[in-house]
Amino acid sequence: MNADVSRYGVLGQPIAHSKSPRIHAAFAASLNQKLLYEAYEIAPDELAPSLARFHADAWAGFNLTVPHKQAGFALSETRSDAAVAAGAVNTLIRTATGWHGDNTDGAGLVRDLVANLGVAIAGKRVLVLGAGGAARGILAPLLAEQPAIVAISNRNPWKPEEIAAALKPLGNIVPRTHLSLKGDQYDLVLNATSAGHKGEVPRLPPGLFAPGATAYDLNYGPASRPFLDWAAAQGASRLSDGLGMLVEQAAEAFQRWRGVRPETSAVLADLRG
């Protein structure tokens, strides 16, 4: 292997269908940069020894995906504000002594909504469904856009209470239960649950979408269909899956590693094609 070429990778389980190697290869080619980016299937109990080995072998950075984002946070020697707000890490940057943990998921989502889709967040009513790692990763960057309100609702009603209390200093975030959403209306509804992977939709009251509202699923492909189909039937005006977020979080990670943000539209169009 050419030691002059910086090496990066994505660690997850499962990892076979990850689009990240293709995305980062396209970014590198578009900027005429030489780098290696590979996907590795790593079991949870292998994460710590693997990261130690990769560090000793002078690897430059990693993306972490399911199920490693929380463990990656714990294994990071230093952490960005975004990582701390999320309690999770999706990007590791090599330092002399260990790994710096960052989280680009929320920045990627906001970029996809505002820059790619033209969906305003400032002053709008936003509903986040779910209270797991995916939801936690996006809340601080959403609040930074100064929406009128961010409601967070989850099947297990206790988690939103905890999350909203912790993030209260960042903006107007309120906990809800799926049931107590009855009568509310939102301009943007974000599905950050994993229900779609089982072909399911959170059990929500009707009438949540305000006129002109957008429904966005953080998942992409078949896992996004149940929620987006439900949202269409509920009268949501605009629908989007999370493929743009995937590409934008990758671009944010690339920028942290390489100091330059790649252009994303061609890669996104290619993936959609």
Ligand code: ATR
């Ligand atoms: P992730 O890292 O993808 O967020 P997670 O931490 O396991 O994964 O969280 C999954 C989220 O999807 C949780 O908010 C979960 O709700 P609970 O906290 O009540 O378990 C939510 N979820 C999963 N399946 C669901 C379903 N069928 N209906 C509604 N919510 C569901």
